[in-house]
Amino acid sequence: SQTIHQWPATLVQPVGSPLSLECTVEGTSNPNLYWYRQAAGRGLQLLFYSVGIGQISSEVPQNLSASRPQDRQFILSSKKLLLSDSGFYLCAWTVLAGKDTQYFGPGTRLTVL
């Protein structure tokens, strides 16, 4: 069966520091991968998605970037964190873009102080 992992689970970082969040999927090949952010009182906002290695689409221009160095690995990064980057970051995967369901990881709670 497929599983999705995210780490770290929680992170507290100072403003201006770099960020690296990792997401890996097991049990499937060539998944579509997604990064979402969930801010308090709001729904999930799609940040990036990837349909293959090195292929990244950005949905919202911002302080963050994403990379996909391996088929089942998706990384969310920032060179300098802002206070507004605080939130709950979720990774998701699916196999087909069409009639398929996105499955979510456990998330990373990021607090920028």
Place this chain on the structure above:
Amino acid sequence: AQSVSQHNHHVILSEAASLELGCNYSYGGTVNLFWYVQYPGQHLQLLLKYFSGDPLVKGIKGFEAEFIKSKFSFNLRKPSVQWSDTAEYFCAVKKDSSYKLIFGSGTRLLVRP
């Protein structure tokens, strides 16, 4: 722009009460519809989904949802809630064959024992 509206941000019910959570979307084409649930401290998980066919969809834990195309709605229902249904519920919509899942802002349900 495509959007998803969940009109009830907070709902408080007593056990055995009936539940209906509203979800409306703005996209006029063919859509796939989802309800996700996030129990306290747990992953976001799929409750039910609609792709085509019978507009009345049954999900896990006694939940169901009805797709009414003319009203652009996909409301979630449960005849008798339990304390364990306390969670946050998210409606999500995806254009058919699209990568992008658009989420509503969520509804926090508190069920009092």
